[in-house]
Amino acid sequence: MIGEHVTNRTDQVTLEDAVGTLERLVDRYDSPAEIPAALQQVRTALTRHCDAMEKTRDVFDEFILETPRLSHHVAELKIEHAAIRAMIDALLDTFGGAPSVHHPALLVSLIGNARVLCEHIQRHHQHTADVMHEAFVADTGWSD
Numbered sequence: 826m827i828g829e830h831v832t833n834r835t836d837q838v839t840l841e842d843a844v845g846t847l848e849r850l851v852d853r854y855d856s857p858a859e860i861p862a863a864l865q866q867v868r869t870a871l872t873r874h875c876d877a878m879e880k881t882r883d884v885f886d887e888f889i890l891e892t893p894r895l896s897h898h899v900a901e902l903k904i905e906h907a908a909i910r911a912m913i914d915a916l917l918d919t920f921g922g923a924p925s926v927h928h929p930a931l932l933v934s935l936i937g938n939a940r941v942l943c944e945h946i947q948r949h950h951q952h953t954a955d956v957m958h959e960a961f962v963a964d965t966g967w968s969d
Contacts, residue, residue: 843870844946851939857932860939861920867946868913875906878953888956892963898956905949912942 847863850856878884885899920935961967 840867840870840874840946841950843867844943847939848943851936851943854936857920857936860935861917864913864917864920864939867942868910868917871906871909871913871946875910879903879906888960892960895956895960895963898952898959902949902953902956905945905952909942909946909949912938912945916942 843863843866847860847867850860850863885903888899889896916935916938919931920939
């Protein structure tokens with residue numbers, strides 16, 4: 826039943842917390858050396874989120890099976906997962922080298938890209954919530 830997945834969202838909170846930490850670091854701008862660890866936390870939380878949605882419980886497959894009209898949205902969410910992973914990996918590759926901290930122009934660019942990543946994850950979170958709500962409504966027949 827899809828409804829049980831809507832209420833069990835601890836993986837999302839973990840991702841939100843990790844993104845919140847990253848946002849605070851890039852907004853403070855005084856601890857660039859801490860950003861790679863925060864990015865890694867976001868990457869780990871995203872992996873848990875993707876596993877929960879795509880593998881562990883086959884939530885996406887269940888959405889499509891019970892509500893075929895959501896198949897396009899599910900495909901979009903999977904694409905977003907891959908895009909977010911790629912953004913994180915690119916930032917980790919660049920931020921991972923401590924010398925970037927000593928190049929102010931590069932650091933400003935990296936922090937800007939980290940902000941864009943946070944915004945992208947927030948949009949993904951809302952998209953996921955919208956799809957889950959649609960699946961819940963289809964599954965239960967309940968609507969606002």
